[in-house]
Amino acid sequence: MISVQNVHKSFGDLEVLKGVSLDVEKGEVVSIIGGSGSGKSTLLYCINAIEPINSGKILVDGVDVHAKETNKDKLRQKLGMVFQQWNSFPHMTVLENAALAPRIVKKMSKEEAMEIAKKELEHVGLGDKLDVYPTKMSGGQQQRLAIARALAMKPDYMLLDEVTSALDPELVGEVLDTLRLLAEEGMTMICVTHEMGFARDVSDRVAYFHQGVIAEIGEARQVITDPQNPLTQKFLSKVR
């Protein structure tokens, strides 16, 4: 379980998270929606300890993410993360991209790492691209590679930061389909997204972020189709 407890986070004078609390159970898919600058991506970065927090607490399976004695590299192994920009490693083939972390972080043998990487790449539909260099692929394919690369570490949770925002419209579908597949398989996910249809159909709950706080959270279909908070209503009417 991921438990975010009253987290505050500032960049200089700018407070981006103003007391956020959120519990995500194993197997749950939670989508986070909201305008730009509302702090939704920052929350993911804080959960993964990429950004420090100012106060509050984030627990992942009971481990305090931001405690000094926490081994953050070890913690990140169970938190797969995919970013808006796919960041394929350009000097490695698709297979090597996905096999790198299992090999050097989990110290697997090369064969073992390749085997797992291959399985995950087939999983996201890139089984025929193993020996291709990622720069030769479309954004959608590279984003699926990023998903497979994260999955190859066998994470317990996936943090997805606007993974379709930088994609050409016609490539969005293939990435969302991949995420849908993961959700069906029971992966625990926190998705920051602008895809309202995806948030409604795939997630269990949706949280609406507004100026650094969760303005509304509830069952996905209810929040998207029948929001209670006027702020959520206003946001959704603008997005549609």
Place this chain on the structure above:
Amino acid sequence: MNSLFTPLSWSDSGLILTGVWNTIIISVVAIVVGTVLGLIIGFARSESNKVVNALFGSVLDVLRSVPLIIQLILFSTFVGAMGSPLAPFVAGSIVLSLYTMAFMSEVFRGGFESVSPSMQTAARSLGMTKWQTIYHIRLPIGLRAVFPSWLGVSLSVIKDSALVSVIGYMELLRTSEQLISRTQQPLEILIGVGIFYFIISYPLSHYGRYVERKMAI
């Protein structure tokens, strides 16, 4: 007076080959030492804060801005005046290596800075440590990006090594000057020397293009 008309007789080829060999040796030393030091300094500069950078930067600026020939003369005169003159090869290697280092460090710094922070964040998010990220991501991507510039600096170091002749190092240019003063046939000899530099440099740049194509990213 025979040598006047046979500048490239067998007896002279020994001298020329010594010059070729010495040019290659001092170039290799300067490129290797300059690359290693440049790599370290370039990495440190891409990592460190403004103060360290400014300090490093001004030293490197001096090395890069003062003509090599002046650095060579000043350095060898200075150590000579201090009472412990160095062999021309040693003095030349030191100056040429530092000069190369100054250019290489900028090349490598540019390469390391070209690897986007988000790429490194992506690597860290997979559980890779800082040093694993540097070794597996930043170094290989950065080095690929600057390989053409590295090769360019290396090639110009080979040619710049001719300047070490001013402090008495018997490299290719110096040996040819001696031959010229004996034979009074500068045209033939200098053309020959030019061809030698070309023969040393061309395969390198050709090989460089091949490597570049192979690791194009």
